[in-house]
Amino acid sequence: MSKHLITDCFPMKVMCSSVFSIPNSDIAKFVGEKKQIYDEEVEVLFLGSTNSGKSSLINAISGKVVAKASKKLSKTQAMKRYNFGKNPESKYILVDSPGYGFVRAPLKVKKMFRKMIFRHVAYTKTLMKIFILINGHIGLKPNDIEMLDQLDRFKRPIQIVLTKVDKVKSKEQLMQILSETSLRIQRYKSVTPMIHITSTKEHVGIKQLKTNIALTFMDN
DSSP: OOSOOOOOSSSOGGGOOOOOOOOTTOHHHHHOSOOOOOTTOEEEEEEEOTTSOHHHHHHHHHTSOOSOOOSSTTOOOSOEEEESSSOTTOSEEEEEOOOTTOTTSOHHHHHHHHHHHHHHHHHOTTEEEEEEEEETTTOOOHHHHHHHHHHGGGTOOEEEEEEOGGGOSOHHHHHHHHHHHHHHHTTOTTEEEEEEEOBTTTTBSHHHHHHHHHHHHHTO
């Protein structure tokens, strides 16, 4: 196995230009002044690069198909909201967002998605936690690090979730990815040291993740 677990963004480096940087001078000016209107609800936000398994994980958490999982990359192109729990009137909300590794989109579209995500994070007062989904068989990629660098500035609680761990070839490889991920997130003040490992295919870690979300809402 290669010692270098950090991969390039997606197949062509030319498509991986940075589009996540927020001007240091004025975050508010960058994201705009529009505020969210969901003050009666509380929510957690799921973020992840393209093909990180957000929709599949939301379905596993919900116990039913609510988010359409697709083999086509970057199917989610808007903020989508789902109830947490069985009550359709629940005020507890899971929010799915566009994949921030939307590599086949024009740069203009990438920037639009970036602004959508950062505006949501900046102005949604009832956002309790951000879950960053990382492909568990790959580890942190440059675009994951870039997103963490930007989100850390908003001072929102962040939880790392490794997905698709069924694709990891061995326990030793999984431990290496966990170790490297843990070391690399230590510099972020907003990121909790605990890392969830999950597999929707083998239903690994789903119960623990649901408990984490429930406790997050209870702290509200």
